[in-house]
Amino acid sequence: TKTFLTGIQTSGEPHIGNYVGAIKPALAAAESSDTLYFLADYHSLNTVKDPDRLRHNIRSVAATWLACGLDPDRTVIYRQSSVPEVFELSVILSSVTGKGLMNRAHAYKAARDRNAEAGSADLDAGVNMGLFNYPLLMAADILVMETDYVPVGRDQAQHLEYAADIAGSFNHLYGASYSFPIPQGVYNEGDAAVLPGTDGRKMSKSYDNTIPLFLPENRLRKLVRRIPTDSTPVEEPKNPDSSVVFQLLTHFEEPARLAETRKRLEAGGMGWGELKDQLFEAINTEVAPMRVRYERLMEPDSELDGILAAGAVRARERSRRVLAKVRRAVGID
Numbered sequence: 269t270k271t272f273l274t275g276i277q278t279s280g281e282p283h284i285g286n287y288v289g290a291i292k293p294a295l296a297a298a299e300s301s302d303t304l305y306f307l308a309d310y311h312s313l314n315t316v317k318d319p320d321r322l323r324h325n326i327r328s329v330a331a332t333w334l335a336c337g338l339d340p341d342r343t344v345i346y347r348q349s350s351v352p353e354v355f356e357l358s359v360i361l362s363s364v365t366g367k368g369l370m371n372r373a374h375a376y377k378a379a380r381d382r383n384a385e386a387g388s389a390d391l392d393a394g395v396n397m398g399l400f401n402y403p404l405l406m407a408a409d410i411l412v413m414e415t416d417y418v419p420v421g422r423d424q425a426q427h428l429e430y431a432a433d434i435a436g437s438f439n440h441l442y443g444a445s446y447s448f449p450i451p452q453g454v455y456n457e458g459d460a461a462v463l464p465g466t467d468g469r470k471m472s473k474s475y476d477n478t479i480p481l482f483l484p485e486n487r488l489r490k491l492v493r494r495i496p497t498d499s500t501p502v503e504e505p506k507n508p509d510s511s512v513v514f515q516l517l518t519h520f521e522e523p524a525r526l527a528e529t530r531k532r533l534e535a536g537g538m539g540w541g542e543l544k545d546q547l548f549e550a551i552n553t554e555v556a557p558m559r560v561r562y563e564r565l566m567e568p569d570s571e572l573d574g575i576l577a578a579g580a581v582r583a584r585e586r587s588r589r590v591l592a593k594v595r596r597a598v599g600i601d
């Protein structure tokens with residue numbers, strides 16, 4: 269069977285954009301394949317420097333995926349930091365990875381471009397080695413599990429090519445003894461949903477315009493009510509497609525009711541306030557049962573830590589086996 273690996277960032281509290289754009293499609297795809305999920309906590313260390321926040325984010329992100337339906341009996345969920353073989357493999361891979369390849373990585377180049385634009389004398393200002401090595405660590409995440417497929421967004425395509433390149437270099441040198449399967453990206457083309465945030469730009473933690481997925485009900489209602497709208501009076505016709513509230517509604521409302529709402533807005537007679545109440549109801553109806561599970565998992569002595577520990581055991585059975593073959597192949601056994 270083919271193995272799928274999904275990396276989950278632990279850099280912040282999940283929002284409804286993450287849910288619609290990443291969590292839901294990943295869980296739907298996982299139903300039909302052999303899937304591993306890992307919480308990329310050491311990747312997050314590059315950006316999250318507050319230990320309490322990082323600790324909270326790791327639990328919160330794991331609890332979110334479990335609450336949304338990730339089944340830990342059918343799939344393996346583990347923390348990257350629980351699998352030391354990842355880091356050992358990363359060192360081994362660094363010996364077959366050209367520095368030039370890393371120099372060309374998008375995230376690193378983007379940081380240098382920003383410094384150049386700002387007129388900084390040091391183009392590497394603010395770049396830590398974690399950012400520079402990110403694609404290498406990601407290759408280790410993937411290869412240590414002998415992954416065949418990695419479902420990712422288009423923005424990760426280069427990282428996937430790097431993982432394949434690095435695997436190829438290793439196989440070229442040591443293939444007589446051991447070869448990695450060459451991993452491939454799986455891209456959800458075309459219909460990948462992008463949800464707008466409360467200010468109309470892409471919903472993103474960096475823009476601070478998110479609707480957190482598991483906001484308590486009363487705070488969710490308040491946040492939805494605060495989404496800015498224009499001042500078209502209730503009775504006048506409105507353009508649903510220029511409204512953030514309506515765009516968000518399309519991801520949560522049933523198709524028939526949505527079509528009816530569109531008609532009412534276009535005809536005039538439906539106000540933004542009513543539309544917001546409808547959006548709140550639609551989100552809340554979908555989210556409420558998951559929120560209950562999430563809150564239970566977030567309690568200090570919930571089964572969450574046990575689930576992650578069990579996942580780590582299963583992940584390590586696999587990574588140990590792979591690393592043993594790799595060490596033998598390179599002559600460090």
Ligand code: ATP
Nearest residue numbers: 277285286289290421461462463470471472473474
């Ligand atoms: P940051 O601002 O730190 O980059 P983010 O809020 O944009 O964070 P990410 O952590 O970059 O979210 O994204 C995690 C996953 O959620 C990715 O697969 C991404 O495609 C998806 N995602 C993020 N924002 C949206 C959005 N507004 N609509 C749909 N999917 C989204």
